[in-house]
Amino acid sequence: MAAPSNKIIVQELKSGNRLGCTHLVNLYQARLIDEAVRVFHLHQEDAEELVADVLLLVVKNIQTFEFRKSESDFNGWVITIFRNKVRDFIRKAATTGDLIERFEEAELEEDKTFSKTEQQVTEAIVRGYQEAVRQAEGENVGPVAAKLLAIADSLDRLEPWERVLLRCRALDVPYEDIALYTEKPVAQLKVYHARVKKKFVRILSEQYPELKENEKQSG
Amino acid sequence: MRNNLVDTMLQIAWLEGWVNTHGAYEKAVTKRKVPAYISESTRENLVKRLESALEATRPLPPLTVGLLLRGARTGRGLRPQEIFSRLGVTQNIYQLMEQDVISPLKIPVAVWKKAIQLLSYPVDEMTEILRRTEQLVFYRPAFRGVLARYNDGKKPGLKRSTLEKANSELYAKASLPLPEDREAKLKILISKLKDETGKE
Numbered sequence: 001m002a003a004p005s006n007k008i009i010v011q012e013l014k015s016g017n018r019l020g021c022t023h024l025v026n027l028y029q030a031r032l033i034d035e036a037v038r039v040f041h042l043h044q045e046d047a048e049e050l051v052a053d054v055l056l057l058v059v060k061n062i063q064t065f066e067f068r069k070s071e072s073d074f075n076g077w078v079i080t081i082f083r084n085k086v087r088d089f090i091r092k093a094a095t096t097g098d099l100i101e102r103f104e105e106a107e108l109e110e111d112k113t114f115s116k117t118e119q120q121v122t123e124a125i126v127r128g129y130q131e132a133v134r135q136a137e138g139e140n141v142g143p144v145a146a147k148l149l150a151i152a153d154s155l156d157r158l159e160p161w162e163r164v165l166l167r168c169r170a171l172d173v174p175y176e177d178i179a180l181y182t183e184k185p186v187a188q189l190k191v192y193h194a195r196v197k198k199k200f201v202r203i204l205s206e207q208y209p210e211l212k213e214n215e216k217q218s219g
Numbered sequence: 220m221r222n223n224l225v226d227t228m229l230q231i232a233w234l235e236g237w238v239n240t241h242g243a244y245e246k247a248v249t250k251r252k253v254p255a256y257i258s259e260s261t262r263e264n265l266v267k268r269l270e271s272a273l274e275a276t277r278p279l280p281p282l283t284v285g286l287l288l289r290g291a292r293t294g295r296g297l298r299p300q301e302i303f304s305r306l307g308v309t310q311n312i313y314q315l316m317e318q319d320v321i322s323p324l325k326i327p328v329a330v331w332k333k334a335i336q337l338l339s340y341p342v343d344e345m346t347e348i349l350r351r352t353e354q355l356v357f358y359r360p361a362f363r364g365v366l367a368r369y370n371d372g373k374k375p376g377l378k379r380s381t382l383e384k385a386n387s388e389l390y391a392k393a394s395l396p397l398p399e400d401r402e403a404k405l406k407i408l409i410s411k412l413k414d415e416t417g418k419e
Contacts, residue, residue, distance in 0.1 A: 013273065016273060016274075016277045018270045018273065020273070021266050021269035021270045021273055022266050024269065025262055025265050025266050025269065029257055029261075029262060029265060030253045030254070030256070030257045031248065031251065031253045032248075033257065034251070034253055034254060035248060039230070040230065048257075048261060052265050052268065055265065055269060056268060056269065056272050059269050059272045059273050059276065060272055060276055062273075062276070063276070072245070072246075072249070075245055075248075075249055076242070076245050079244070079245045079248060083233075083234060086234055087234035087235060090231060090234055119224070122224050122225065122228055125228060126227075126228060126231070129231060148231065148232045148235055148237040148238075149237070151228060151229065151232045151237060151238065152232065152237045152238060155238065164240075164243075166225075166229060167229060167233070167238055167239075167240050167243075168240055168243050168244070168247075169226070170225070170226040170229035170230050170233065171230065171233065171240060171243075171244045171247070172247070173240065173243050173244055173247040174247060177243060177246065177247055177250075178243075181243060197225045200225065201225060
């Protein structure tokens with residue numbers, strides 16, 4: 001049997017029909033848990049609880065939701081709520097120091113790909129973010145976002161197709177989709193992904209001259 | 220997907236809103252094949268939690284004609300003229316209806332019939348709304364006197380509008396007997412409305 005459309009699910013929920021809850025869970029629970037575990041590396045139990053919170057928010061706020069352009073509006077709305085919940089989870093991890101631990105694990109895997117300075121730069125950004133989150137204590141998030149300005153600036157200095165490749169692959173968007181957006185062959189994107197990452201980190205490092213200087217001196 | 224230093228950093232930037240994929244991520248999530256590793260009990264527990272939340276958020280039915288019309292108009296993003304022309308009343312009458320200051324007995328049955336069709340509202344619930352609105356209109360002057368006594372300056376913290384709202388709701392909910400002649404007229408109106416909507 002075909003799954004009900006987003007429009008039907010929204011109608012059911014808005015009219016108080018309990019069947020809408022079953023349809024919502026069938027469509028989104030496993031999908032979002034999979035995203036939380038596979039893409040954002042949450043533990044299974046955390047992911048299940050987070051997704052339950054997301055879908056509870058969807059149900060509680062369903063009366064405020066309106067379709068504006070197409071059926072996919074609902075999908076976009078659910079994923080925005082999911083994104084905000086994952087962000088809150090990551091911020092919480094940052095305040096307890098878990099974020100740096102996860103980051104250090106990643107570093108060990110890649111210590112041959114990037115130079116010491118490049119690793120230090122990425123770590124400095126995450127540490128800066130962690131520090132800003134701790135200081136903000138969930139209140140004023142402005143300084144938190146400002147710590148990520150270097151990332152946005154460095155991305156702007158890449159070619160447009162390189163930017164799309166990096167941003168999309170970070171969220172596991174398939175190469176086939178990226179090929180459509182960039183008009184580049186899949187094989188080329190796969191080969192260039194690692195190179196573009198390296199280029200991005202090199203540009204990022206230029207914003208941390210003090211670390212580059214340290215490397216020269218120790219070299 | 221492997222945990223990766225640059226990807227983690229870009230993910231944080233995306234989560235914080237500094238980087239976006241212009242809908243590419245949302246599309247990808249919709250298209251992904253979903254592994255079926257959620258246990259049945261986890262699924263059922265969540266469905267139950269959502270059903271309880273849905274029950275708690277169900278909006279209360281409108282108590283009066285004014286609340287019904289205002290709710291329908293704002294809920295559907297309509298302008299007043301889009302409703303009163305379809306109901307077949309003048310703008311002035313419609314405004315009085317929205318403010319619950321006109322007796323439903325003064326509005327023709329045909330208008331109420333159109334309202335039921337336009338708002339897809341059940342007849343039985345509409346007749347209850349008409350009864351409460353009639354009670355509201357009839358008892359309002361009496362309650363105004365009470366309000367005036369409340370608002371005599373002894374309790375300056377209480378705003379008249381707040382009290383008026385509270386009282387409107389209270390006496391719309393309460394059992395307020397109408398005088399015999401009004402009750403008889405109301406019964407005729409309701410009976411006609413039920414007959415005419417039942418014929419279709």
